[in-house]
Structure formats: structure tokens, C-alpha cells
Amino acid sequence: MEESKQVHEEKLEIDRYERTYMILAAAMLGVFFAALVAGAIIYGVHLPTAVGFINPILIDETEFANPGLRDMGDNHYELYVVAQMWNYDAGTTESTAAGFPVLHLPQGAVVTFNVTSRDVQHGFYVEHHNVNLQILPGHIASQTITFSEPGTYHVICHEYCGRGHQTMGMVLIVDRATGA
Amino acid sequence: MQAVQPAQGESLVKFPELVALRSEKWLIGAHMAVAFIAISIGALLGPFQAFRRAPTLRWDMPIFSYYYQALSIHGVLNALVFTTFFIVGFSYFTTQRSLQRKLWSIPMAWVAFAMMALGLLLAGFSLITGQANVLYTFYAPMIAEPIFYLGLTLVIVGSWVAGANIFITYGQWKRAHPGEKVPLATYSILANFIMWITCTLGVAVEVLFFLLPISLGWVATTDPQVTRILFWFFGHPLVYFWLLPAYTSWYTMMPKQYGVTLFSDNFGRLAFLMIMIFSIPIGVHHLFSDPGISEFAKAAHAFLTFVVAFPSLLTAFNIAATLEKAGRARGGKGLFGWIPKQEWGNPVIAAQLSGMIIFIIGGVTGIMNASWNMNVALHNTSWVPGHFHTTLGGAVFLTYVGIFYWLLPMLRGRKLWNKEIALAQVYTWLIGMALFGMSMGRAGIEGAPRRTDLGAPGVYISDAWGLWLNLSAIGGFILLVSLILLIAQIIGTLFFSKEEYAAPAPVETKAPADALGIFERWRLWLLVIVVTNVIMWGPVLIQGLNFSNGFWATPFQMR
Numbered sequence: 001m002e003e004s005k006q007v008h009e010e011k012l013e014i015d016r017y018e019r020t021y022m023i024l025a026a027a028m029l030g031v032f033f034a035a036l037v038a039g040a041i042i043y044g045v046h047l048p049t050a051v052g053f054i055n056p057i058l059i060d061e062t063e064f065a066n067p068g069l070r071d072m073g074d075n076h077y078e079l080y081v082v083a084q085m086w087n088y089d090a091g092t093t094e095s096t097a098a099g100f101p102v103l104h105l106p107q108g109a110v111v112t113f114n115v116t117s118r119d120v121q122h123g124f125y126v127e128h129h130n131v132n133l134q135i136l137p138g139h140i141a142s143q144t145i146t147f148s149e150p151g152t153y154h155v156i157c158h159e160y161c162g163r164g165h166q167t168m169g170m171v172l173i174v175d176r177a178t179g180a
Numbered sequence: 181m182q183a184v185q186p187a188q189g190e191s192l193v194k195f196p197e198l199v200a201l202r203s204e205k206w207l208i209g210a211h212m213a214v215a216f217i218a219i220s221i222g223a224l225l226g227p228f229q230a231f232r233r234a235p236t237l238r239w240d241m242p243i244f245s246y247y248y249q250a251l252s253i254h255g256v257l258n259a260l261v262f263t264t265f266f267i268v269g270f271s272y273f274t275t276q277r278s279l280q281r282k283l284w285s286i287p288m289a290w291v292a293f294a295m296m297a298l299g300l301l302l303a304g305f306s307l308i309t310g311q312a313n314v315l316y317t318f319y320a321p322m323i324a325e326p327i328f329y330l331g332l333t334l335v336i337v338g339s340w341v342a343g344a345n346i347f348i349t350y351g352q353w354k355r356a357h358p359g360e361k362v363p364l365a366t367y368s369i370l371a372n373f374i375m376w377i378t379c380t381l382g383v384a385v386e387v388l389f390f391l392l393p394i395s396l397g398w399v400a401t402t403d404p405q406v407t408r409i410l411f412w413f414f415g416h417p418l419v420y421f422w423l424l425p426a427y428t429s430w431y432t433m434m435p436k437q438y439g440v441t442l443f444s445d446n447f448g449r450l451a452f453l454m455i456m457i458f459s460i461p462i463g464v465h466h467l468f469s470d471p472g473i474s475e476f477a478k479a480a481h482a483f484l485t486f487v488v489a490f491p492s493l494l495t496a497f498n499i500a501a502t503l504e505k506a507g508r509a510r511g512g513k514g515l516f517g518w519i520p521k522q523e524w525g526n527p528v529i530a531a532q533l534s535g536m537i538i539f540i541i542g543g544v545t546g547i548m549n550a551s552w553n554m555n556v557a558l559h560n561t562s563w564v565p566g567h568f569h570t571t572l573g574g575a576v577f578l579t580y581v582g583i584f585y586w587l588l589p590m591l592r593g594r595k596l597w598n599k600e601i602a603l604a605q606v607y608t609w610l611i612g613m614a615l616f617g618m619s620m621g622r623a624g625i626e627g628a629p630r631r632t633d634l635g636a637p638g639v640y641i642s643d644a645w646g647l648w649l650n651l652s653a654i655g656g657f658i659l660l661v662s663l664i665l666l667i668a669q670i671i672g673t674l675f676f677s678k679e680e681y682a683a684p685a686p687v688e689t690k691a692p693a694d695a696l697g698i699f700e701r702w703r704l705w706l707l708v709i710v711v712t713n714v715i716m717w718g719p720v721l722i723q724g725l726n727f728s729n730g731f732w733a734t735p736f737q738m739r
Binding site: 012013014015017018021022025026029030032033035036037039040045046047048049050051085098099100119120121123125127128130132133134135136137138139140141142154156157158159160161162163165166167169 | 248315319321322403404405408443444446447467468469470471472473474475478479482483486487489490493494497498501547551552553555556557558559560561627629630631632633634636638639640642694696723736
């Protein structure tokens with residue numbers, strides 16, 4: 001830059017191009033954030049929020065005493081899952097050949113996942129769906145989604161939880177709706 | 181604090197232009213030695229984790245074959261040890277050279293070094309003996325042995341002593357130069373250490389009040405959510421602590437190396453100031469999936485995350501404009517003619533340019549992480565390590581290597597051992613890390629989890645991941661080759677290089693005449709930092725703490 005020797009009293013000089021660039025950069029970030037807000041308001045993309053505490057030692061005296069799927073009518077379900085080293089207890093006896101517990105859901109089911117941990121931190125990630133939860137002992141993690149496509153979806157523990165972490169999983173099978 | 185000191189003979193040393201002082205050789209050299217020994221071991225373990233996760237390119241590590249132990253060592257050595265030692269050493273060097281005076285106290289710098297080194301020995305011992313397989317985020321209630329936390333605490337407290345030394349040196353310089361503006365290089369280092377000391381308070385509270393007591397058996401329970409909050413108060417500024425020295429080099433050293441002036445010094449100051457302020461009140465974007473934090477707090481932190489992207493966009497303009505000046509001075513014509521005129525054949529410059537190139541991927545993927553609707557798909561998948569390997573493992577590491585390719589010869593007094601090998605190292609690292617980062621990211625989009633031993637029996641692996649996991653292993657192999665070239669270069673320069681090195685340190689000693697003083701109104705900026713963080717973190721912490729009996733969890737000792 002040309003050395004302007006006159007002592008400007010603490011004045012910030014901005015290059016023309018730099019000014020334009022700054023405006024564009026700020027506008028771009030503003031558009032990004034506006035898109036997020038719009039996504040939340042219009043399309044209902046929500047993050048898990050604080051729903052409740054639970055004493056991890058007294059889990060068996062709460063609604064998590066009998067984990068599993070509860071039919072709330074009108075194709076709505078509440079699923080209670082206890083995550084523990086190194087499996088998900090979802091109250092099902094069916095399992096895959098690899099030993100993962102299996103739950104069946106009808107196509108179009110609206111499922112609210114309620115997950116807590118009995119021991120350390122775990123993850124709860126449903127393949128190809130917007131369920132991505134951090135499971136902490138002492139907290140209930142909750143997320144509601146709709147299973148509109150039939151298929152087999154793995155639930156993966158994606159938070160390191162010790163030696164057997166990699167074997168922790170579950171399978172959701174969404175059965176094709178009859179007459180569809 | 182101290183009375184007005186008459187010019188200390190020690191601190192007013194005239195630095196030789198072309199060689200390093202004896203005190204610099206030892207002090208900076210010691211920090212660099214620890215840093216590069218740490219990264220040699222830490223980075224060596226990395227590719228083997230990629231090999232282990234690859235379905236068809238499986239190759240097991242001969243030592244540290246337990247995946248989570250190797251991963252813990254990889255994370256701690258690379259992300260915490262290498263970075264901290266490198267940054268402290270580099271900051272000492274740059275502060276001394278740009279202020280043209282010695283540190284306030286060289287013995288105090290050695291005390292800080294001894295604390296950090298002892299801390300490293302303790303933490304390293306616990307990692308190697310498998311007493312701390314808790315990964316570098318050490319989430320409660322998974323608990324390591326006390327020696328691990330003691331070690332980390334010593335490293336952090338040592339870095340505070342280092343920061344204090346730099347602040348006092350600046351204060352002395354300020355008194356000796358009333359009315360003068362500090363050179364941008366030192367400004368950036370001050371901003372970095374103010375941010376660092378502020379944010380490490382979070383992890384210090386976490387370790388001293390939550391993890392260490394439970395690890396020692398003094399208390400029986402802990403709070404996983406609060407410890408996560410305290411960790412990520414520290415965790416995001418941590419990534420800026422790594423990045424800012426790279427910016428210091430891009431803003432203040434590359435122009436010198438090119439023989440041009442920085443396009444805009446004041447906007448450089450603005451970028452450092454904004455990062456210092458806004459890198460901390462945004463950490464909840466790491467906790468988007470957490471159950472104990474309100475959606476509103478998550479959105480507020482996401483908003484400020486977009487604000488802190490702004491100084492990096494400013495940096496992109498400022499540095500690109502400076503490089504354009506340099507390219508045109510070298511005969512570059514037309515709209516893009518300045519790009520091929522960059523010094524792609526000079527390892528010092530090439531490493532930094534490569535860092536900038538890969539940082540484009542790192543920056544874009546970072547903005548995606550901050551976008552919570554995309555984060556729902558990406559959180560804790562291999563996308564996340566894909567992202568930060570392009571920032572920390574790409575932009576930051578390549579720039580540090582670029583710095584080391586002039587700093588090591590200067591400290592040693594001998595030229596770089598082999599320029600061709602240095603160039604090969606830089607470009608293989610760029611290619612390897614780009615391939616690794618992008619394939620990890622792609623696997624993550626398909627749902628591959630991070631931090632998971634996918635090579636173990638009985639593990640679910642989707643068919644959609646296979647290709648990308650194999651490609652990330654190929655990326656890892658290229659990085660392994662690059663790492664070997666780097667180690668060879670260091671050994672070669674230390675022991676086999678014959679030619680004398682004689683080039684000036686690329687450190688600016690004067691601020692330009694139009695530099696603004698407002699950027700140095702530290703009391704004001706500290707107040708802004710305190711107020712912003714109380715507003716942004718206070719409600720999160722209060723919500724996280726719940727004094728009804730529900731939130732305590734018992735510890736699980738991890739050996």
C-alpha cells in the first residue's frame with residue numbers, strides 16, 4: 001500500500017475491494033444462518049433439547065424399567081431404550097444372526113426415541129435418519145422421527161464407551177405397510 | 181506489578197540478523213525437540229488406525245494393537261502435546277524477535293518447560309501403560325488413573341507460566357516504547373495466549389474439581405453433562421489455539437519471505453481480535469446432540485459460530501491479496517497469472533500454500549458442522565475426524581512444517597538437508613491428507629462412526645462404507661510415507677547437513693504507521709470476553725447442573 005505519512009487520528013482505512021468482500025462474506029454467513037432458522041421453523045428440523053433427568057442407579061424404578069416399544073395409537077410410538085456397556089436394551093428378544101437386537105416398526109410410524117444410559121456415555125445413531133443422540137447417564141435423550149420408507153436400519157453406538165464399543169448396535173426393521 | 185525497571189541489560193540484546201542466539205537454540209530447540217518427537221510417535225499411529233478400519237486393506241499395528249489405546253495416544257500426542265510445545269516455542273521465538281528483546285525471564289521459561297515436560301512424562305506413562313484409554317476428550321464417567329489428569333494439568337499450567345512470561349515481556353516493551361503499536365506478530369501471539377488462558381480455565385475446573393477427585397477416590401460420583409460443558413468451553417478455542425500460530429505465519433512471515441508487505445495490517449489485527457473474543461462462546465456447537473442443553477442455547481452458539489467464521493474469511497482475502505501482490509511482483513499477469521508465480525518450489529512457502537489449499541476444505545466442512553441441520557446427520561460420524569484432519573492435520577500441521585523448515589536450519593545453523601525431499605514431503609502430505617479427509621467425510625455421510633474399532637470381529641459395517649474406508653487407508657499410507665520423509669529431513673538437517681545457513685528470521689519488528697491502537701485496549705477486550713462468556717455459557721452451565729439427585733453418575737475406571 002502507498003505510505004500515507006499524514007497522521008490520521010486513529011482512522012481505519014478500508015480498501016474498496018476489501019469492503020465489498022466483507023459485505024459479501026457477512027451476507028453469505030447471514031444467509032447460512034437464516035437457512036438454519038428457516039429449516040427449524042418451516043421444516044421442523046430440531047435438535048434434541050433438555051427433557052429430563054434420571055438417576056442412573058435407579059433406572060429400574062422409572063419408565064425405563066421395561067424398555068421397549070409402546071403403541072400410543074394412530075401409528076405413534078414411544079420407544080424406551082437403556083444403553084449400557086455394550087448393548088441396547090430395547091425390550092426385545094428377537095435378534096439378528098450377528099446378535100443385534102431387532103425391533104419391528106410399521107411403515108409410516110412416528111417414533112419418539114427415549115434413551116438413557118446405565119453406565120458411561122453412549123451414542124444413538126439411526127442410519128439414514130435424523131436421529132443422532134448423545135446418551136449421558138443421568139439424562140434422557142429424546143428425538144422424534146417418521147419412518148416413511150420400509151427397510152432395515154442399523155442403530156450404531158457412535159460414542160466411545162470402552163472395550164466392546166464397536167459391537168454395540170441394534171436393528172430397526174420397518175415393514176411395508178399392508179395395502180400400500 | 182513490577183516497578184518501572186531500568187532497561188535490563190539482558191533483555192535489550194541485539195538479535196543477530198542471520199543466526200540464532202545460544203539461548204534461543206536451547207530454549208526454542210528444546211520445545212521443538214519435544215514437539216517433533218511427540219508428533220513422530222503420534223502421527224505414526226494414525227495410519228495404522230485407518231488400515232485397521234479398512235475392510236479389504238486391513239493391516240494391524242505391531243505395537244499398541246489395542247485400537248482405543250493407540251487412538252488415545254494418537255490424539256493426546258498430536259493434538260495436545262505436539263501443538264502446545266510447538267506453539268510455546270514458536271511464540272517465544274516470535275515475541276523475542278519481533279519486540280527485539282529477550283523474554284522477561286529465561287529461567288521462568290525453563291520452569292514452564294520443565295512443568296510441561298514432566299506433565300507429558302506422567303500423561304505419556306499412563307497412556308503407554310494403558311491406564312488412560314479414555315481418548316483425548318476423556319468424557320466422564322469414564323475415568324483414567326490420576327496420573328493422567330495430573331500430567332495434563334501440569335502441561336496446561338506450564339503453558340500459563342509461558343503465557344505470563346510473554347505478557348510481562350510485552351508490558352516491558354510497551355513501557356519502553358510509549359505510544360508505539362505492537363508488531364502484528366506479537367499481537368497475534370498475545371491474542372492467542374489470552375484466549376488460551378481463558379479457555380483452559382474450563383478444562384482446569386473440569387479436571388481439578390470433577391475428574392481428579394473421582395479418579396483419586398475422594399468422591400463417588402460425577403456429572404457427565406457438566407464435564408462435557410466444561411470440556412467444550414476449552415475444546416473449541418483449543419482448535420483456534422492451534423490455528424492462530426499458522427495465521428501468525430501467513431500474516432506476518434510469508435509477506436517477509438516473499439519480500440512484500442501485508443495487504444492490510446489492521447484487518448489482520450481485527451481478525452485476531454475477533455477470534456480471541458468469539459472462539460470461546462461458541463463451544464456448544466460440539467454439543468448439538470447433547471440431552472442436557474436447550475435448543476435455544478444451541479442456536480445461540482451456532483449463531484456466534486458463524487460470526488467467528490468471518491475473521492477467517494477476512495484472512496482469506498487479506499492473505500490472497502498479499503499473495504497476489506507477491507505473484508505480480510514476480511511477473512504474474514492477468515486475472516490468475518499470479519498463482520503459478522507463487523514459490524511452489526520453495527518448501528517453506530509450498531508447505532504454507534498447501535496448508536491454505538487444504539484449509540478451504542477444512543473451513544467449508546467446519547461451516548457444515550456448525551449448521552445444526554447437517555450436524556444431525558454428521559455428529560460423531562467419521563465426517564468429524566475427516567474435517568479436523570484437514571484443519572489440524574492439514575492447514576495447521578503443514579504450516580508448522582513450513583515454519584520448521586526455516587526455524588530448524590536457523591537453530592541448527594545448517595541448511596535444510598534436502599530440498600527435494602522436503603518438497604516431496606509437503607506435497608505427499610497435502611495429497612494424503614486431502615484423500616484421507618475426504619474419504620473419511622464420505623464414509624461419515626454414509627453413517628460410519630468415528631472412534632470405533634471397525635476391524636474387530638462382530639462389528640456392523642455397511643457396504644456403503646467399504647470403498648471410502650479403503651480410500652482413507654490409502655490416504656493414511658501416503659501420509660505414512662510423508663511422515664518418514666519428514667523424520668529423515670529432521671535427522672538429515674541435524675546431523676548430515678554441511679552447508680551453513682544464513683537467512684534472516686522472517687519476523688517483522690515494526691508495526692506500520694497506520695496501525696490502530698484500539699486493538700491493544702486489552703482491558704476493554706477482556707471485559708468483552710468475560711461478559712460474552714457469562715451470557716453465553718452461564719445459562720448452559722446452570723441448566724447442566726441440577727441439584728436434584730438425578731444427575732450424578734458413578735465412575736467407570738478405564739484401564
